[in-house]
Amino acid sequence: MSIGIERIRKSFGSFVALQDINLQLPSGELTALLGPSGSGKTTLLRIIAGLEQADSGLIRFNDEDISQRHVAERGVGFVFQHYALFKHMTVFENVAYGLTVKPKKYRPANAEIAKKVHNLLELVQLGWTADRYPAQLSGGQRQRIALARALAVEPKVLLLDEPFGALDAKVRAELRRWLRRLHDEIHVTSVFVTHDQEEALEVADRIVVMNKGRIEQQGTPEHVYDNPANPFVYEFLGNVNLFHARVKQGQSQIGNIALASPEYNNQDEQQGLAYVRPHEIDVFSAPQADAIKVKLDLITIVGPVVRLEALDESTGQLIHIELPKEQFKTLQLQQADTAWLLPRYSKVFLGEGI
Ligand code: ATP
Numbered sequence: 471m472s473i474g475i476e477r478i479r480k481s482f483g484s485f486v487a488l489q490d491i492n493l494q495l496p497s498g499e500l501t502a503l504l505g506p507s508g509s510g511k512t513t514l515l516r517i518i519a520g521l522e523q524a525d526s527g528l529i530r531f532n533d534e535d536i537s538q539r540h541v542a543e544r545g546v547g548f549v550f551q552h553y554a555l556f557k558h559m560t561v562f563e564n565v566a567y568g569l570t571v572k573p574k575k576y577r578p579a580n581a582e583i584a585k586k587v588h589n590l591l592e593l594v595q596l597g598w599t600a601d602r603y604p605a606q607l608s609g610g611q612r613q614r615i616a617l618a619r620a621l622a623v624e625p626k627v628l629l630l631d632e633p634f635g636a637l638d639a640k641v642r643a644e645l646r647r648w649l650r651r652l653h654d655e656i657h658v659t660s661v662f663v664t665h666d667q668e669e670a671l672e673v674a675d676r677i678v679v680m681n682k683g684r685i686e687q688q689g690t691p692e693h694v695y696d697n698p699a700n701p702f703v704y705e706f707l708g709n710v711n712l713f714h715a716r717v718k719q720g721q722s723q724i725g726n727i728a729l730a731s732p733e734y735n736n737q738d739e740q741q742g743l744a745y746v747r748p749h750e751i752d753v754f755s756a757p758q759a760d761a762i763k764v765k766l767d768l769i770t771i772v773g774p775v776v777r778l779e780a781l782d783e784s785t786g787q788l789i790h791i792e793l794p795k796e797q798f799k800t801l802q803l804q805q806a807d808t809a810w811l812l813p814r815y816s817k818v819f820l821g822e823g824i
Contacts, residue, residue, distance in 0.1 A: 471545075471626040471659050472497040473518060474530035480513055481525055487513045489683045491527070495676070498657040500650075502670035505680030506706070511663040514680075515629050518661065520544050531626065547625030547658075549616045551635040555604040561615050562587055562600040568623040590618040593652065610634075610641040614648070621656070630662035634669070646673045667707050671695060679703050701819050704745045711751070711789050715744035715818050722818045726760035731818050744816035748792040753778070754810040755801045761810035764789060769805050771795060780809060 475493040479486070488510045495501050503511040516522035518529055520541035528537040536544055555564050565587045569578055578586070591597045594614040604612055613633055620628060633649075634642045650673050653660060664670050670677050671691040678688040679702075686706075687699040698704040713724045718739040722731040724746075734740065754761065764780035767788065771777075776798040778791040789811060803809055 471531050473627060473659060473661070474533075475514070475518070476528050476530070478514070478517060478524045478527035478529070480510075480517065480522070487683050488517075488524070491683075491685060493678060493685065493688065495659065495661065497532075497659050499675040500653045500660045500662070500673065501676045501678060502674035503661060503663045503678050503680060504665065504667060504670040504706075505686075506665060508682075509680040510683040511665075511680055512631055515631055515661060515663050518627070519546050519548065519629050545623075545626040547620030547623060547628045549613070549620050549628070549630045549633045551632040555612055555615060555619070557604055559603075560600065561591070561596070561602050561604070561607070564604070564615060565590055565619045565622050567619060572623075586622065587618075590622055593621075593655070594618045595648075608641070609637050610645055613637065613645060617649075617652075621658070625658065628658045628660040630660065632663055632665075635664075642669070649673055671707070679706060681706075698745075698817065701743070701745070704817065704819075709748050709790055711746045711748065711813075713744040713746065713787075713813070713816070715742045715816070716740070717742050717818055717820065722816060724813060724816065725762060727762070727812060729813065729816050731816075734818065734820070740820050742818040742820040744813070744818045746813045746816045748777070748790040750813060750815045751789070751791045752812045752814055753791060753793060753798075753801060753803070754812070755803050755807070756810070758810045758812060761812045762789070764809055764811055766803060766805055766807050766809055769803075780811065 473495040475491055478488055478491040480488040491514060503514060505511050513522060517524050520539060528535050530536065566583050569583045588597065591600055594617060596611060596614055599607060599611065634645050637645065646669050674691055676688065677691050677694050679686045679694065681702055687694055687703045694703065695707055698707060704710055715722045715724050716739050717731055717734045718736055720730065720732045720735045721728050722744055724744050762782055764782050766778055767781045768779040769776065774795050776793055776795050780789045780791060782789060
């Protein structure tokens, strides 16, 4: 089931939560709505679900306009941040719930419900919890049960609002990989809301970056990460260092360092801001022509990666660098040592000064 979102607007009083949203989400894809708090992600999800009415615009499932259809008639399944399992029901009863409350003529026979619930519990790898109560499960297990419950009614669209938001980092990371594998198996068109860029990059087929009720950019995670459309997306998708840059004839200059900027081939020099990710900087322990001379302020080892904070004493700028531990070791650098930096790559946005 594809989802079409056309010219959706929504205000709460005088506050405009969604400005003019247009999106096409292909059938079977897992899409992440990614953005900072208040950017309108949940509001958009609730409008797709039918829990909220847009002021104008429409929602299509396949080609059909379902904007006026009640939430119960849209065929959507939900998973929210707070599990919302029924405490007084067993896991089995929770997962079966959506089937048992169907009107009699649509309700499957008990044996069929039992078979389906057991299959779903196997799918979320929690078959052994059928007779337990939610309180006897971990947070991560409860979210997997919530997902099984949402899938029980065979939704055409699955909507997840920060489904792992309440869990600790390790469980969260496990569950996102698990969700990715599960989605590869069942291919139900899914939309999930997150403000965690790593989660979106890792899990989604498609990312929609939102800000202040607008879509800043959308595309595959790789495309959006490698080709951020604007400074907001660049900064939102990961750490970045900003340098003043002069651009002309397909080249940008950060100080005396020349880098390729093929998109700007103007004859006249223009000013801009160069965006350089921490892993796109080479570090040297001996002087290099044109390199930025820095003092190593902080060295942090995070597993196989070393993070450096380097101070450019001539400008006062703190530069963030990330490199593999093995590579860092060969440099034999220590805190307070002098080092030289050469950015390898930068993306320049014109018209901003530092
Ligand atoms: P978060 O990650 O914090 O949930 P979000 O991107 O999901 O943020 P929304 O929940 O969609 O953002 O909210 C967008 C804006 O609309 C927020 O500023 C919020 O305060 C406002 N808003 C949402 N629902 C209502 C409501 N029922 N009444 C008034 N304002 C609302």
